[in-house]
Amino acid sequence: MNNDRRGVAMHESSHTETPYTALGFYHKISQLRADTWNALKRDLGQLVRLSDESRVRNLVKAIDVKLTRLEIIEDYHAFPSKEDFRHLWSLFDREEYVLLEKVVKRLVRALISESYRRRHVDLSETDADAEDLETLDALAQLRHGHPASNSSAQPYFELLIVDNLSAQEEEVVREAFHSLRRPEDRFVYDVVTVRSFEDALIAVLVNPNIQACLIRYEFPYKSKYNLSALRNYLEGLSEQELEHQSEAERSILLSSMIHELRPEIDQFLVTSGDVEATASRDIRHFNRIFYRETDYIEQHHTILRAIDSRYRTPFFDALREYSKKPTGVFHAMPISRGKSVTRSHWAGHMIDFYGINIFLAETSATSGGLDSLLQPYGPIKKAQEYAARAFGARQSYFVTNGTSTANKIVVQALIKPRDIVLIDRDCHKSHHYGMVLAGAHVNYLDSYPLNDYSMYGAVPLREIKKTLLAYKRAGELDRVKMLLLTNCTFDGVVYNVRRMMEECLAIKPDLVFLWDEAWFAFATFNPTYRPRTAMHAARTLRDRYRSEAYREEYAAWKEAFDALDPDDDATWLEQRLLPDPDTVRIRTYATHSTHKTLTSLRQGSMIHVYDQEFRQRVEAPFHEAYMTHTSTSPNYQILASLDVGRMQAEMEGFELVHAQVEAALSLREQLYTHPLLQKYFRVLKNIDMVPAEYRESGVESYYDPVTGWNQMEEAWARDEFVVDPTRVTIAIGNTGVDGDAFKNEYLMNKYGIQINKTSRNTVLFMTNIGTTRGSIAYLLDVLIKLAKEFEYRWEESSRPERKIIERRVHSLTRELPPLPDFSRFHDAFRQCSETPEGDIRRAYFLSYDEENTEYLRFDNGELQAEMRAGRDVVSASFVIPYPPGFPVLVPGQVISEEILHFLQALDVKEIHGYRPELGLIVFTEEALAAPPET
Numbered sequence: 001m002n003n004d005r006r007g008v009a010m011h012e013s014s015h016t017e018t019p020y021t022a023l024g025f026y027h028k029i030s031q032l033r034a035d036t037w038n039a040l041k042r043d044l045g046q047l048v049r050l051s052d053e054s055r056v057r058n059l060v061k062a063i064d065v066k067l068t069r070l071e072i073i074e075d076y077h078a079f080p081s082k083e084d085f086r087h088l089w090s091l092f093d094r095e096e097y098v099l100l101e102k103v104v105k106r107l108v109r110a111l112i113s114e115s116y117r118r119r120h121v122d123l124s125e126t127d128a129d130a131e132d133l134e135t136l137d138a139l140a141q142l143r144h145g146h147p148a149s150n151s152s153a154q155p156y157f158e159l160l161i162v163d164n165l166s167a168q169e170e171e172v173v174r175e176a177f178h179s180l181r182r183p184e185d186r187f188v189y190d191v192v193t194v195r196s197f198e199d200a201l202i203a204v205l206v207n208p209n210i211q212a213c214l215i216r217y218e219f220p221y222k223s224k225y226n227l228s229a230l231r232n233y234l235e236g237l238s239e240q241e242l243e244h245q246s247e248a249e250r251s252i253l254l255s256s257m258i259h260e261l262r263p264e265i266d267q268f269l270v271t272s273g274d275v276e277a278t279a280s281r282d283i284r285h286f287n288r289i290f291y292r293e294t295d296y297i298e299q300h301h302t303i304l305r306a307i308d309s310r311y312r313t314p315f316f317d318a319l320r321e322y323s324k325k326p327t328g329v330f331h332a333m334p335i336s337r338g339k340s341v342t343r344s345h346w347a348g349h350m351i352d353f354y355g356i357n358i359f360l361a362e363t364s365a366t367s368g369g370l371d372s373l374l375q376p377y378g379p380i381k382k383a384q385e386y387a388a389r390a391f392g393a394r395q396s397y398f399v400t401n402g403t404s405t406a407n408k409i410v411v412q413a414l415i416k417p418r419d420i421v422l423i424d425r426d427c428h429k430s431h432h433y434g435m436v437l438a439g440a441h442v443n444y445l446d447s448y449p450l451n452d453y454s455m456y457g458a459v460p461l462r463e464i465k466k467t468l469l470a471y472k473r474a475g476e477l478d479r480v481k482m483l484l485l486t487n488c489t490f491d492g493v494v495y496n497v498r499r500m501m502e503e504c505l506a507i508k509p510d511l512v513f514l515w516d517e518a519w520f521a522f523a524t525f526n527p528t529y530r531p532r533t534a535m536h537a538a539r540t541l542r543d544r545y546r547s548e549a550y551r552e553e554y555a556a557w558k559e560a561f562d563a564l565d566p567d568d569d570a571t572w573l574e575q576r577l578l579p580d581p582d583t584v585r586i587r588t589y590a591t592h593s594t595h596k597t598l599t600s601l602r603q604g605s606m607i608h609v610y611d612q613e614f615r616q617r618v619e620a621p622f623h624e625a626y627m628t629h630t631s632t633s634p635n636y637q638i639l640a641s642l643d644v645g646r647m648q649a650e651m652e653g654f655e656l657v658h659a660q661v662e663a664a665l666s667l668r669e670q671l672y673t674h675p676l677l678q679k680y681f682r683v684l685k686n687i688d689m690v691p692a693e694y695r696e697s698g699v700e701s702y703y704d705p706v707t708g709w710n711q712m713e714e715a716w717a718r719d720e721f722v723v724d725p726t727r728v729t730i731a732i733g734n735t736g737v738d739g740d741a742f743k744n745e746y747l748m749n750k751y752g753i754q755i756n757k758t759s760r761n762t763v764l765f766m767t768n769i770g771t772t773r774g775s776i777a778y779l780l781d782v783l784i785k786l787a788k789e790f791e792y793r794w795e796e797s798s799r800p801e802r803k804i805i806e807r808r809v810h811s812l813t814r815e816l817p818p819l820p821d822f823s824r825f826h827d828a829f830r831q832c833s834e835t836p837e838g839d840i841r842r843a844y845f846l847s848y849d850e851e852n853t854e855y856l857r858f859d860n861g862e863l864q865a866e867m868r869a870g871r872d873v874v875s876a877s878f879v880i881p882y883p884p885g886f887p888v889l890v891p892g893q894v895i896s897e898e899i900l901h902f903l904q905a906l907d908v909k910e911i912h913g914y915r916p917e918l919g920l921i922v923f924t925e926e927a928l929a930a931p932p933e934t
Helices: 003-011 026-047 053-074 082-093 097-113 128-144 167-178 197-206 239-243 247-261 275-279 296-311 314-324 336-342 348-354 379-391 402-414 429-438 461-473 497-507 521-525 534-545 548-562 569-574 614-629 636-673 675-680 712-718 739-751 773-795 799-813 840-846 862-868 897-905 925-929
Strands: 156-162 188-194 210-216 266-271 286-291 395-399 420-424 441-445 480-486 493-495 512-516 587-592 605-611 721-723 727-731 762-766 853-856 880-882 910-912 919-923
Touching: 026 053, 026 097, 026 636, 053 082, 082 097, 082 167, 156 197, 167 188, 167 296, 188 197, 188 210, 197 210, 197 247, 210 247, 210 296, 247 266, 266 296, 286 296, 296 636, 314 379, 314 636, 336 348, 379 395, 379 521, 379 605, 379 636, 395 402, 402 429, 402 480, 402 512, 402 587, 402 605, 402 614, 420 429, 420 461, 429 840, 441 461, 461 480, 461 497, 461 569, 497 512, 497 534, 521 636, 534 587, 534 605, 605 614, 636 675, 636 727, 636 773, 675 773, 739 762, 739 773, 773 799, 853 862, 862 897, 862 919, 919 925
Parallel strands: 156 188, 156 210, 210 266, 266 286, 420 441, 420 480, 480 512, 512 587
Antiparallel strands: 395 605, 493 721, 587 605, 727 762, 853 919, 880 910
């Protein structure tokens, strides 16, 4: 293909297509690929039926552009191959449009049905039998809603080979690997070849089928394309520097960058130089080095073994094997082996619904090839080790009763009574109850408020630094044990985890971090998201602090910092802080609701650990905490699903998360641009959810109508807080319907659309790895119907009815009470007058004695009268309205006018800890005056 055609494809687009260039925006590359193939098929179908010469010329030009754009994309995929594309161009250049249409139809069917994964698709063949096979595959997909597959079929992947090969040499190499395929192989793969450093990076970004990479011999740096999608990943690299690197140095650098983008890819090095000297370098990301004379058979089997190590599911496999064994059950669980239901005259419909396998795998046995979750030694232990590898942790633990329990396990393992924990107040309720159980002294941190939308953001770094410095001044910093934050928040606000940890460690170098990533497990498998995960940040910081380069950086920073005034808090607050490499310890924990964002049965969760002190100080208490909160009869189906979910995330997490992001971006795009939808449904952007002082990049929206989604990486690389675009928060105030009513009466009751987060004037739509383009289309259709319904309502309303609608809209868009900050703990629950933490456990259990509490109503002014009389009215319980779903009051907290105002303004029916007929439960003044128990 000539360069003129390539240039056209990179810069030209028709009015019917997306304006994004083929490689300038990889976020939607799979949708661009699929849509362009379908558009090409449509154009060819029109072309072969046209007789008007002017229209024919226009269509031929459009087909040329589409073919050229597709060839650029397909350069990084094994199917269609480069040879296939030469065949397409040959037909096009010879103007054999009827045959070209036929071949393109076959190709599109093969891509839709994914039949190329199961058999060789020869596009030069045009026989009816071959076309019938593709048609049957495509029909199977339409019937079942997913690509036709067979659980016994060999899983398919693609091998990336990086080498500066000619077209003929590429075919030789591809055929050499093809010839090694055997029916008994567990996997089948095809080969993608690229010729440069940049092309290798773009290949792993745009082709999720790539699971292994073979870096061979010498290759240039620059691609023949303008790869703007790589600008953030290639920052700091120059072509001149790389051209002077040795073959080994360039290969090692490329390997490192591929690992950062997609750490799951198995990498192999083929070197023609001194293989022994190369092996002695830092080649940690290569599975193995081959000398150039090593034969293809050795490479083939090594690659398959590496893929197999990720594909294994130790516990799921053991459970399947157990289910096939004949056993005699003489222990608990009548339902084991399905006995109590298969013999039942009344409960057989349970088997009809669930199938027999779930019962055959039901047991309380820990032997016979199975394992004990409480003290694993076999397949569960191996499965947890694989999970640690997948999520970048040092240790990982499975939890079968949700992240609420996972959070309590971590807190109990690390926190002793009277240890101080800094915690964001709007975190999940499990943390608050965990503080009670552990006897922690809690310092609640306030997130920045988003008053216009009745929701909170996240806790600013400056506020956390200020809090740590206050403890340092008071001589209490040694009691501060943990910082507990939610990443990402329910509404999608994500921390700059690495910066947060680094600056806090500069003040307290042994601080423990617990990141509640219940909604963020999927982030590990996307290169933009991953740097903002706890485990990635922990590993990055540990490697950073061990390097000589950091020691030099720290020495220079310390000299400049000491010259200011280290005793002045402003110096610490205004400067970017660096910790001392000789004292800093990385102590990081993350909890994941695997079932929320990856594949797992409900309540399947994980704990991930990256703690340099774990073996010496934490392992024993962690085990005790794990024993405390874990059932002795854990659900094996949940454990098996966690094992399979981990495998799926390692094998295809990159592809699934990428599709999730694409779906969310498509939804956002339509909501940004559709006139009627904009009138009633306003999507909140990062300018709405992250104040300007926390957006160092200055990026207000990831989306631009001309250039697409090209600003997301810049914001995610620099800003203190960013918004996860897969969580689409829509302001609905202009509908005149509050969030709770919109969720239940409109979305669920009318159209069966489920959501689980609203505020007074917003609703949250979350995409996940199971979201399809069809799901997005259905949601958009529903929103358009609702917008039309609101439009008709207004048009057909009488003047009094319009007044009512206007008042509702005004209430939801203008009369929003400010979100209250945490007031303070009453002095009865504080032990240090200089710092604000409170003994929440003592307050919680003090309320167990009825004589210590009373009820006061605030709807009739009774409670307000007590406050005006000078009384500190103190809550004796958690008060949690849904929404927003976090405590407005906790035991021991002084009730403020702002909190009462907020509670009065809420128009929700569900407020835990509040009984309207009685009021709020509060401590009596006598109970607060009594001396605390020692």
